[in-house]
Structure formats: structure tokens, C-alpha cells
Amino acid sequence: MNEEKKMVKVERLKKKLEHWVEHNKEHAESFRKAAGEAEEIGLGDVSKRLREAAKSMDELSKLLETAMKELSGST
Numbered sequence: 001m002n003e004e005k006k007m008v009k010v011e012r013l014k015k016k017l018e019h020w021v022e023h024n025k026e027h028a029e030s031f032r033k034a035a036g037e038a039e040e041i042g043l044g045d046v047s048k049r050l051r052e053a054a055k056s057m058d059e060l061s062k063l064l065e066t067a068m069k070e071l072s073g074s075t
Contacts, residue, residue, distance in 0.1 A: 024064070
């Protein structure tokens with residue numbers, strides 16, 4: 001693959017990763033908000049699971065951010 005094609009593909013992948021990180025952060029925040037609402041109405045177990053889901057989403061975002069850094073270092 002020539003260098004120009006590679007750079008185009010790298011940029012495309014970088015944009016995807018950026019989008020996924022931002023999207024995941026939005027979902028994590030929504031999960032936390034829903035967890036608070038569940039807690040308010042006495043659904044402690046549901047609230048706990050939603051907080052766990054938010055934490056997992058945060059961890060996933062960190063992995064994607066690491067991939068972005070590695071991608072930046074590969075060019």
C-alpha cells in the first residue's frame with residue numbers, strides 16, 4: 001500500500017475512534033443518569049447494574065483512547 005493510501009486509511013480510522021470515544025462517553029453519562037433515577041424509585045439492583053455498565057463503558061473508552069494514541073504513533 002502506498003503512503004498516501006495508508007494516511008487516508010489512518011485518518012479514517014482515527015475519526016472512527018474519536019467518534020466511538022465520544023459516543024461511549026455520552027452513553028456512560030446516560031447510564032449514570034438512569035442509575036440515579038432507578039435509585040430514586042427504589043430499584044437498587046437496577047441502579048447498581050447501570051453504574052457497572054457506565055464503568056465498563058469508561059473502560060472501553062480508555063481502550064479506544066489507547067488505540068488512538070498507538071495509531072498516532074504509527075504514522
